[in-house]
Amino acid sequence: MSAIIENNQLPFSTKFLQFYKDRTLLAILLSLFAVMFIYGIFFTENYLTITNFKAIIRDAALYGIMAIGLTFVTLSGNFFLLSLKETASICGVTFAMGMATGFGSPDLAGNFLVSLLAALAVGVVSGVIQGYFVGMGGNPIVVTLGGAGILYGIGAWWSDNLVINFTRPHDAEWLGTGSFLGLPSITWSFILIAIAAEIVLRHTNFGRKVYLVGANKAAGKATGHENFSMAIIVFTICSVCCAFVAVAFVAQMDSAQSNYFSAEFGSSGDMTILVIATVMVGGNSIMGGYGSTLRTSLGAIFIAMVDNMMVLQGFNSGPRIVGVGLMIVFSIIVFGLFAKGSRAQE
Amino acid sequence: MENFLKKITKDVDLSFAILLSFCVYVFFAINIEVFFSHNISFAILERFAVLGLVGLALTICIIAGEIDLSIGSNAALCAVIVVKLTDPLGAPLAMIIGLSVSTLIGATQGFVIAFIRIRAIVITVGTLMLLRGVALLIAEEKTVMLTDFRVPDFITTKVLMYFSPASLTVIFIFICVGIFMRYTKYGREIYAIGGARKEALTAGIPLRRPMIIAFALSGFCAGFAGTVIGLKSGTAQGLGLQYLLLAGTVAAFVGGVSILGGKGGVLGAAIGALTVNFLNTGLVFYALQVHFVQLFTSVLLVIVIVFQTMSRVFDSRQARKSLLATIDERKTSLLEKKRSALGR
Numbered sequence: 001m002s003a004i005i006e007n008n009q010l011p012f013s014t015k016f017l018q019f020y021k022d023r024t025l026l027a028i029l030l031s032l033f034a035v036m037f038i039y040g041i042f043f044t045e046n047y048l049t050i051t052n053f054k055a056i057i058r059d060a061a062l063y064g065i066m067a068i069g070l071t072f073v074t075l076s077g078n079f080f081l082l083s084l085k086e087t088a089s090i091c092g093v094t095f096a097m098g099m100a101t102g103f104g105s106p107d108l109a110g111n112f113l114v115s116l117l118a119a120l121a122v123g124v125v126s127g128v129i130q131g132y133f134v135g136m137g138g139n140p141i142v143v144t145l146g147g148a149g150i151l152y153g154i155g156a157w158w159s160d161n162l163v164i165n166f167t168r169p170h171d172a173e174w175l176g177t178g179s180f181l182g183l184p185s186i187t188w189s190f191i192l193i194a195i196a197a198e199i200v201l202r203h204t205n206f207g208r209k210v211y212l213v214g215a216n217k218a219a220g221k222a223t224g225h226e227n228f229s230m231a232i233i234v235f236t237i238c239s240v241c242c243a244f245v246a247v248a249f250v251a252q253m254d255s256a257q258s259n260y261f262s263a264e265f266g267s268s269g270d271m272t273i274l275v276i277a278t279v280m281v282g283g284n285s286i287m288g289g290y291g292s293t294l295r296t297s298l299g300a301i302f303i304a305m306v307d308n309m310m311v312l313q314g315f316n317s318g319p320r321i322v323g324v325g326l327m328i329v330f331s332i333i334v335f336g337l338f339a340k341g342s343r344a345q346e
Numbered sequence: 347m348e349n350f351l352k353k354i355t356k357d358v359d360l361s362f363a364i365l366l367s368f369c370v371y372v373f374f375a376i377n378i379e380v381f382f383s384h385n386i387s388f389a390i391l392e393r394f395a396v397l398g399l400v401g402l403a404l405t406i407c408i409i410a411g412e413i414d415l416s417i418g419s420n421a422a423l424c425a426v427i428v429v430k431l432t433d434p435l436g437a438p439l440a441m442i443i444g445l446s447v448s449t450l451i452g453a454t455q456g457f458v459i460a461f462i463r464i465r466a467i468v469i470t471v472g473t474l475m476l477l478r479g480v481a482l483l484i485a486e487e488k489t490v491m492l493t494d495f496r497v498p499d500f501i502t503t504k505v506l507m508y509f510s511p512a513s514l515t516v517i518f519i520f521i522c523v524g525i526f527m528r529y530t531k532y533g534r535e536i537y538a539i540g541g542a543r544k545e546a547l548t549a550g551i552p553l554r555r556p557m558i559i560a561f562a563l564s565g566f567c568a569g570f571a572g573t574v575i576g577l578k579s580g581t582a583q584g585l586g587l588q589y590l591l592l593a594g595t596v597a598a599f600v601g602g603v604s605i606l607g608g609k610g611g612v613l614g615a616a617i618g619a620l621t622v623n624f625l626n627t628g629l630v631f632y633a634l635q636v637h638f639v640q641l642f643t644s645v646l647l648v649i650v651i652v653f654q655t656m657s658r659v660f661d662s663r664q665a666r667k668s669l670l671a672t673i674d675e676r677k678t679s680l681l682e683k684k685r686s687a688l689g690r
Binding site for chain 1 (some may be wrong): 413415458462463464465467468469471472473474475476477478479480482483486487584588591592595596599605635637638640641642643644645647648651652655658659
């Protein structure tokens with residue numbers, strides 16, 4: 001009772017500060033957004049065009065979808081996967097194999113549905129196996145580091161480290177290069193997946209369990225929500241997201257290779273680190289239990305925006321990687337300082 | 347000797363490491379005729395100079411209960427700096443500058459981790475990207491090359507049949523770090539904050555000092571590995587050396603560190619690095635592609651992880667069983683007492 005009265009008697013400025021402090025990272029992110037936007041309008045040519053914004057969201061979509069999958073893992077307190085790009089590459093190889101050769105049977109060659117299902121199945125299998133080891137008590141970083149090497153090795157072995165091509169009129173064009181209502185399909189998928197993930201996390205039993213297990217493993221175990229099944233489910237979700245991105249990317253390029261997602265993908269060096277960066281810049285707690293996929297999507301758009309501006313200003317890849325790296329370190333330090341002593345941290 | 351045997355039989359992970367290393371070596375020694383020769387031993391030690399250092403760097407971090415993901419980038423940055431400065435300044439001064447930059451980066455990471463009290467994986471993912479970008483900036487996105495190749499020649503000369511100046515230096519570093527970790531107060535503090543952090547902090551160990559020392563040491567080792575690679579080949583790239591993280595992790599885990607911290611040591615790191623080297627060197631003879639080497643190294647890592655997890659689960663089950671047995675014993679003894687009291 002006294003707490004309520006005290007809260008009512010607080011002056012407005014304190015209340016505002018309290019509100020701001022509760023949502024510090026979101027506020028900082030939004031103000032940075034605004035600063036970048038205004039800077040972009042005044043100092044960058046060709047910035048304020050519809051085409052450019054479409055390009056930004058399109059860039060953000062590719063690693064945004066993967067980052068939304070990764071958010072589930074992070075929220076459930078399993079840190080992150082270091083095998084994101086390897087999962088994506090082996091799924092891409094599977095899809096291209098299906099489109100090009102039909103896995104050995106000529107009838108199935110070019111069959112979109114079979115290839116898609118095969119790619120998703122590979123994603124599910126790799127996610128379940130890694131999740132199993134993590135659920136058994138392995139450290140997620142080390143397990144997925146090993147998993148990354150194995151997935152890459154198998155993918156390269158299967159494709160003989162060659163580029164797998166398939167010719168242009170194929171069934172997957174609508175996903176790769178098609179567009180609907182003026183936006184590319186991949187952007188629509190990003191929007192739909194973001195909304196679906198937010199609904200799952202906020203309004204379903206499973207989503208609340210993810211937060212519970214992430215926030216307090218011991219309490220989760222005591223109430224019957226073990227990390228074992230949780231780890232398998234979240235790792236599978238993340239791997240399936242990777243598989244989807246791989247399918248979309250391969251459908252766009254009409255070809256796949258085992259190191260498509262490795263060095264110098266897009267802009268900032270390494271797909272895996274870029275996706276992890278997205279989750280962190282969005283302001284999700286890496287210890288789990290705090291954050292949302294909305295933040296992740298905002299983080300993806302923010303990174304894409306900064307990157308886009310640096311490209312328009314004519315920077316090379318070095319300064320761009322430094323820029324993304326600085327963003328990660330900044331958001332980690334800010335988050336760490338503000339979350340110090342609160343529940344969100346350990 | 348007896349002491350040594352006792353230590354090995356007591357430490358399950360270390361004995362597993364020795365067994366694994368022995369198995370890998372014997373497998374290749376049987377299948378490849380030339381494997382057991384001076385030249386191959388020299389080659390293995392040459393690789394050990396790089397991989398051993400990375401394994402050592404990760405071992406120190408993992409002993410402190412954290413993991414440093416930015417090792418590859420740190421090594422690449424140091425390699426770029428050293429190779430770039432060797433021509434104008436000479437090798438020794440360039441090495442001093444590069445290594446001090448690496449050590450300083452490590453120390454800063456340790457300070458941030460201890461000051462904000464976040465997990466190291468969080469901050470080192472950020473520095474992984476940041477340092478890679480800085481290395482690219484310094485190298486101007488090109489491959490930096492030496493023009494004077496006397497330094498690489500000197501580094502790879504054979505000394506005493508098996509050694510080169512590089513591997514001798516690395517062995518010296520290993521001995522120094524081993525003594526430091528085992529016999530000094532600062533080294534023991536690193537073990538303490540890794541094995542039982544809450545207890546250590548309650549006992550009055552400051553978190554900052556051991557954390558900074560551990561990460562500075564690991565940065566130094568990573569930088570030195572980068573220096574050796576850069577000076578040996580005479581070239582360096584900003585984006586290179588990312589494979590070091592996997593190889594170093596495998597070396598550290600084969601060497602018997604526990605992800606929970608506070609376990610393992612320099613001896614284990616050396617054995618782990620040697621195991622990975624045996625594997626890599628042996629696979630060269632089969633003329634396999636690069637991705638197979640990565641595949642087999644990862645399989646090795648998975649084997650070790652499974653073994654460690656299983657042994658941990660087994661231990662906890664044993665502990666539970668023995669606890670239940672004690673409870674049962676007490677119960678029966680109490681019942682007997684009661685019965686005898688009633689019977690009387």
